[in-house]
Amino acid sequence: MTEQLQSGSTRMSAREVWTLAVVCSAVAMVVGAAAALNTALPVMAVETGATQNELTWIVDGYTLCLAALLLPAGALGDRYGRRGVLLIGLAVVAVSSAAPIWLDSPQWLIGMRALAGVGAALVMPATLSLVTATFPAEHRTRAVTIWSSIVAVGGIGGLIGSGLLLEKWSWQSIFVAFAAVAVVLFVLSWTVPPSREQSPPPFDIPGALLAVVAVGLFVLGMLEAPIRGWTDPLALTAILAGSVCAVAFVLVELRRDAPLLDMNLFRNRAFGAGATSIAFQFLATFALFFLISQYTQLVLGYSPLQSGLALAPMALPLLAATIAIPWLLPRVGLRWLTFTGLALSGVGLFALSFLDAEDGYLTAALTLLVFSTGLGLCAAPATTAIVDNTPDEQQGVASAVNDATREIGAAVGIALAGSLLAATYGHSIAPAVEALPDAAKEPVGSSLAAALEVSKLAGPQGEQLADFARSAFMDGMSDAAHVLGVIVIVAAGVAAVYAPRRRRTPETTDEPAFVND
Structure with a gap:
């Protein structure tokens, strides 16, 4: 890490490295919190009596509040101080994460997770805008690349961390961990340099x-x-x-x-291409997570921790990008990195459609590596295109655009993956459902997880039902991955035409330059 921070024309100062470490830790916490509770939902259902709908909103309440409040939160940071907004957000996350230790009814959990999403909305744009508004131009691309890589791997870290905690402790330990991390980061964030617009307009x-x-x-x-x-x-x-x-x-x-948001920013093709690229990146990423986490747990039989660890290889290309992208971006340009990255990600998703229940983990891991290599190539260039084409006084809003497109893309990706999977699964499992008792038809027809639970009670025919359900799930995953892969590959083709080409600049510069035509 130190070597990559010191590469380039000049070295980052110790204060810059410290600031980057603190803000990246904060954004990793926010992204990790969005994914972490997925591993604990079965245990929470048993211990709290939460219904399936309540469990869904324990997860989705966080996402909804985070996505909805990002733009106003980014604007507040620009006008009234980015560090101050970061501190308020961390305090809210700490309080809302600590409350479920004692207030553990489903209703309280939903409310506290929604409140945590409010805090996360304050934290997320503040972290990036602190980097882009305070770092000098010669260090900005490297810093943004590292920030983008941390965002991309944060969800994997959340899944692995929560899985480790659940190996020894109850589901409340996840909330204890996030509350403790938020308190520590609240203290450390006082050491980050303040940043705000000098003459802010009315909100x-x-x-x-x-x-x-x-x-x-x-x-x-x-x-x-x-x-x-x-x-x-x-x-x-x-x-x-x-x-x-x-x-x-x-x-x-x-x-x-x-x-609140200067719409003329979207007239700049680099800004628009960056925002669009991020939306498709996270559409693909969260669709992949949705499919692969069920595949590893329900088809391969992994535990939640093993499932999280199965995603860990994806981090390798993303971390390698922190070294390569600052060198590649000014030399290759936004257009070709976006095209290549989205195309590879689409190919990785498309390859997932050819997985078989008998293939095992290694084949799946290869598709994950292809996917994350593509993500590593296009993630940081997209964020850099947004922040480099936004005035310094609007960096909070630019960061919020960057984050909002992520959340919207993620929601669309999960929605499409879930709907496509459910449609094909329901069609493929229908012959088996017709022969079942009425009480078993609805759960078996709704999901593989429910079908596997029913199969345990079905006596000698249970294993046959489980195999049939797994086959139906693989049909659904294949169709979903096929369609989503095509969507992302088409988006890559559009990026090859729409994203601006590289401006001819001396090879010695570390900063990207784009031509808006």
Whole structure:
């Protein structure tokens, strides 16, 4: 790590390295918290009596509040101080993570997780904007690359960490860990240099409200659609209403003298290509996580910890990118790194569609490495394109755009993967469901996890039912991965045309330069 920080034309100062370490630790905590509880849901269901819907909202309440509040939170940091917003966010995360140690009813858990999402929304854009607003230009690309890599591996770290805790302690230990980490980071963040806009304009309240409603409703609809169905009134209304509010947000922002988000930023093709690339990156990443975590646990029979560790090889190409991208970006350019990265990620997803239940982990690991190599090539360039094409006084909002596109992309990816998997699984398992007693038809037809539980009670025919259900799941995973892989590969082709080409600059510079044509 020290070597890569010291590469390039000049070395980072000790204070810059320390600041980067603190803000990267904070964003890793936020991303890890989004994934960590997935491993504990079965235990939580037994010990708290939570229904399946309540378990879903224990996870999704965090995601929904995080996504909805990112843009206003980024603007608050620009206007009133990025370090201050970071500190408030860490305090909120600490309190909301500590509360479930004592307040452990499903309703309290949902409320505290939603509150933690509010804190996370304050933390996430503040971390990146502190880097981009305080680091000198010659160090910014390296710092942003490291930040992007940490975001990409944070979810894997959350899964592995929670799995380790559950090996010895109860599910409350996950909340204890996050509360303790948030308190430590709160103390350390006082050492980070403050940063704020010198003459901030008035806060755009109409824009902030429209942004919260638009993103919140759209993400809500995307989270509910795989569960309720795409034609369900709640899911469909939320998606449509969120889309209408997004249009209203754009129209309002174009008329404001001091908008929450300057829509003219999207006229810059580097900025627009970066934001679009990030959305597709996280669509692909969270779709992959959704599929592969079920494959490893339900088909390969891994424990939650083993499932988390199975994703660990993905971190290798992402960490290698922290060394390679600062050198590659100014020489290759945004267009070709985005195209190559998205294309490889799409190929990795597409390859997942050819997995067989008998293939085992090594074949799956190869697809994960292909996928994460692509992600490593395009993640940091996309974030760099956003922050390098935004004025310094709007870095908080730029960071929030970067983060909001991640969350929206993730919600869409999970929704598509879940819906495609469920549709094919339901069709493939139908012949077996018809022969079952009425009480068993609904659970077996709904998911592989439920089918495996029923198979344990089915006597001699149980193993045959389990094998049939696993085969149906593999059919569903194949179809989902096939469609999603094609979507990402098409997005790569669009990026090859739309993303700006590299400006001709001397080979000695470490900073990217893009031509907006």
